[in-house]
Amino acid sequence: MINLKEVLHSFSDEKQQDFIIYLNKKNKRKDSKDSQLVSLLLSDNLSSKEVSEKLYGIQNKVALHALRKRLFQSLINFTANISMKEENSIDVKLIKYLLSARNFLQKGHIKIGYQILYKAEVIANQHQLFSILNEIYHTKIQYSHSNQHISFDKIIFDFNENQQQLLLEDNLNIVYARIKKSLVEFQHKKSTINIKLLIENILKEQNIVISDSFSFKSLYQIIQITNISSAQNFDYWNIEQFIIETYQLIKNHKSKEKQSYYHIEVLYITANALFRSKKFKQSQEYLQLMFFYMNENKQKYYNNYSVKYHLLLALNYNYTNKQDEGIKILETYIEKRNINIISQLDIYLALTVFYFHNNSLEKAKNSISKFYHTDKWYIDKAGIIFTIKKSLIEILLQIDLGNIDLVDSRLNSFKRNYFNHLKNINQEKVITYLKLVETYYKTPEVVTSTTFNEKVENSFHWIDREKEDIFMMSFFAWLKAKMTKTDVYLVTLDLINR
Incomplete structure (x- = not known):
């Protein structure tokens, strides 16, 4: 039951x-x-x-x-x-066309039925809706004996061509599922993974070669799953080149105007991966492309992406010494309504960091106060990675604000709730980092000593600056600022742009 x-x-x-x-x-x-x-x-x-x-x-x-x-x-x-x-309004519209056409055909109104099928076929082809096209061709073939004005051979040819595209889409769905399954297995084994190589191997096993025959939807599916994995493991550098190379193959796709939604998604993911890899100029170039397509078709998708676009642009500004511009962009969203909860949370968290970098601690305190729900609520709404970042930022802020009782509470809560998860995703360096933060918090006088400096250097297995995630570097910048008694924002910029 x-x-x-x-x-x-x-x-x-x-x-x-x-x-x-x-x-x-x-x-x-x-x-x-x-x-x-x-x-x-x-x-x-x-x-x-x-x-x-x-x-x-x-x-x-x-x-x-x-x-x-x-x-x-x-x-x-x-x-x-x-x-x-x-549901996608085009899909619903075409299903209605198909049902209407079948109704007319069943009642012997062949000409009207085929006219409706033709309209549905044109729209479905424009949007590469292969499963619906399959039903359209199936219906055309079923009633072809009643229509002497159509070419039976042409219908069969179109049907077979569409079958190939439908098979490719099905195979890509298998690829998507296998990539996802492999990532889960690697996570359980706590082993590292070359995502680009994994994708290439699975595509090869399915006899798929990425080309301009891909739709933006297909590309988006593959990129999205790799993007999720990178977010969990903080290794955007691993997929950056794969995304760019793949996008270059299909950027002039013959039906890209009809796939604007997925095209914009791909551009956003690419811009975000480049930002996380600290390639700010390239990131902003893809953001410009994203903004261009957001304004196409009478700004059909502008409202869908306005917040994501401006948030990523503001983040680029913050880390290229244009902090005031970044703050100005995000502050315009504080009082806006009808913003989805995930975007709202991202804006408040980014503003907290910007104010923190700006030494505007009271503003940062006011911004972090917007997070008044339980951590479980934030995990459900925004995911565990977001919640971990939020919790770490709050600990650092409360230390700088001198709220001793809150710091103790937040530290104990973080250890209890997230240490096991961080171990499971091979992010022990976050645990190491928090222990060093706790050392500073409890004995701030030791942080400038040679002993503590050596302890920090020996505590981390550093990867190349180009490969290290920007947010991971930002957290470390706070600790280094304490060690060198310098401004946290200047240290952040120095570490990132060195």
Whole structure:
């Protein structure tokens, strides 16, 4: 039996309320118990017997079973309606065209049916929607005996061509899944991995050669999974060249205007990887391209990417000694509404760092105060890497603010919550770093000593400056500033641009 309680708790609070409203609108009978059952499942940890007694006053297994079945069907309809609203409008439009065409063909209106199929075929080809094209060609072939004005050989040719593209898309889906599976396995083994080589080997095994036959969607799928891995392991340098080389192959794709969404995504990921590798000029060049395509097609995707674009631009400015410009960009978003929660969190965290670098500790304190939820909440919303960064920044800030009680609490919480995870992803250097920070916090007088300096040098296995992640270097810059008694922002710029 489907666990209705688990399904309901997977919804956000807002979606739970929307579902109850949906049930109340749908129910014609005033005595319907659907919404009551939802409330009981959400609020109390009750047994089936207790639920039945609250709903019916007695134990009524048959009625409760029937009610649960109705509620499950309502859940299916509700989530399907949401998915339809969120689904790509082109896909939905083409499905409607296809269903309409089939309806006309079934009733013998062959000319009208094929006219609708032709319109659907043109749009599907423009957007490289191969699975929908497969259904269109299947329908054309099915009714071809009734239409003497079409070329049967042409339909078969188009069908076979599309089959090749559909097979490529399916194989790329396998590649995507195998890359993801391999990354998980490497993470469990705590071993390092050459992501570029992994991708090349898996593509070779599937007999796939990256070329301009790729759609931007296919490229985005592969790049996105490598991007996620790099974020977890802080090694953006490992995928940077692969992304750039692949983008160069398909940047003049014949249907790129119809794939703007994925094109912009690829440009953003590339710009971000270059920023994390401290190649600021190149990063900003890709940001300029991103901004250009954001403004194409009457700014169709501008609002989708405005925050991500400006945040990455501001980060580039902060690390190229244009801090005031970076702060100015992000401060315009503080009072803006209708910004998704992830973007909002990223802006507050970036501003905290910018203010911290600017020695505006009160502003940094005010910015970090926006993070008033539990760490579990932030992990659910923004992921564990974001939450670890947030927690580290807060510890450093509270040390500089002199909030002793808060520092002790945050240090103990970090050790308890994240040390095991950091060990599992081969990031023991973060643990080492925090122990050195704790040494400074408890005995600040030793931080300028030769002994402490040697301890720092011997504690880390440093990789090349070009390969080290910019945020990892930023954290170290804070410690080095304490050791040398110099400004943290100047030390940060010196380490990054040396």
